[in-house]
Amino acid sequence: MTGTVRIVTARVGDVPAVMRVMEAAFDAAYGEAWSAAQLLTLFALPSARVAVAWDGDRACGFSAARMAGPESELLLLAVDPADRGRGIGQRLMDDWQAWAAEQGAEDYFLEMRADNDAIHLYARAGFSECGRRAAYYRGRDGVMRDAITMRRSGRNDRSS
Structure with missing residues (x-):
């Protein structure tokens, strides 16, 4: 690890590196990781962005987000367990x-x-729970877990 991490907008050619991080970071027991095909769909959307954190030439994290009017949704965020x-x-x-x-x-x-x-x-980061979906995720252990929706208002950010 070089210690200097840079974050840049991902290119289609970065998908294999992003997938390596995704597979390392997401617990397969929940099926939350996306496929490469799902990830590639974001590159066709002008309202979406995938960002990659690079440590030298090795991807160590990524995020995927989209815009919908005045709202932005974080779709995925992952950091390689070795880099947490x-x-x-x-x-x-x-x-x-x-x-x-x-x-x-x-x-x-x-x-x-x-x-x-x-x-x-x-x-x-200032997010708080604004909704909950009971028993939304089913783990391979058969246990159902809630999904939490979190929100942070950015309206006050522009008033300073």
């Missing part, structure tokens, strides 16, 4: 919200499994 604790998740969150603000976002949304440790990252 380095602030990469926070940098990807900041990058997403900066991009979305440039696109005119006033509100930011994301959805996650209720027992996902990333809830701490999202709470530190």
Whole structure:
């Protein structure tokens, strides 16, 4: 690890590197990871963006988001387990919200499994629960887990 992480907008050629991170980061027990074909659909949407965190020539994290009017939704965010604790998740969150603000976002949304440790990252970034889908995720262990929808308003960001 070089210690210098840069975040850039992904290109189609980056999909294999993003998929490597996705497969390492998402617990297969929940089926939350996207396929390469699903990820590629975002590149055709002018209202979507995939960003990759690079440590040298190795992808160590990524985010995928989209705009819908004045709202932006974080679709995916992942950091390679070997790179967690380095602030990469926070940098990807900041990058997403900066991009979305440039696109005119006033509100930011994301959805996650209720027992996902990333809830701490999202709470530190100013997100709070605004909805819940009971028993939305079924793990391979048969246990059902809620999905939490989180929101952060960006309206106050422009008033300073």
